[in-house]
């Protein structure tokens with residue numbers, strides 16, 4: 480199943496505190512941005528990549544894309560002040576229907592097998608997201624005091640990619656704009672339409688590189704993958 484992908488890459492990386500866009504930080508000598516781009520550039524089902532970028536990063540991103548020989552068409556749109564605005568800027572450039580994936584550029588470990596499962600489910604369901612069952616006990620806390628232990632069996636930690644029929648995502652973003660609704664993921668906008676969103680189980684490796692310790696986890700994930708790839 481073919482698809483297009485929007486990669487929001489216009490964050491400021493405040494929690495990483497690197498003094499620059501965290502996507503320029505390197506894992507095994509390759510920028511995080513390029514690790515993520517390669518997943519989609521190497522996937523024959525991916526028709527086109529739309530990158531939401533801060534204007535000040537545009538030249539450096541373009542140079543990196545050329546240096547690392549990313550062959551697939553990558554178009555750039557300006558990012559917005561929030562992740563949702565960056566994605567909306569990209570979505571507005573898409574005039575055809577089909578399937579769109581939204582994937583954080585800061586999640587470089589997404590696997591082809593999960594993208595395949597996601598697009599397959601989206602073809603039927605219209606909307607599907609990747610996530611993993613919660614592993615920890617979950618509690619609600621107010622003012623430093625636990626108010627409730629939340630039943631864990633139905634809780635999932637949500638990742639990206641999140642996949643949608645393009646017309647459905649347009650409708651969801653238009654409604655969110657009218658209502659001034661700001662969500663922390665794209666599926667929450669679709670849920671507001673009353674449209675069901677299917678959950679596809681991914682894996683715990685699909686981390687979002689957010690804080691400095693994530694760089695250590697990321698190096699460990701890469702090392703594990705290299706060992707597996709080299710195994711006879």
Ligand SMILES: Nc1ccn([C@@H]2O[C@H](COP(=O)(O)OP(=O)(O)OP(=O)(O)O)[C@@H](O)[C@H]2O)c(=O)n1
Pocket residue numbers: 486487488489490491492493494495501531558559560561562563565566583584585586687688689
């Ligand atoms: N205005 C924004 C904010 C975020 N993003 C992108 O959305 C993804 C997930 O965001 P997050 O991990 O929160 O990145 P940052 O916003 O860079 O981090 P922070 O919140 O710590 O500043 C990242 O690929 C980031 O580049 C974006 O395109 N536009």
Ligand SMILES: C[C@](O)(CO)[C@H](O)COP(=O)(O)O
Pocket residue numbers: 562583637638639663664665687
């Ligand atoms: C979309 C997302 O990656 C799902 O986990 C996440 O909500 C983005 O988080 P952010 O840190 O608030 O940008």
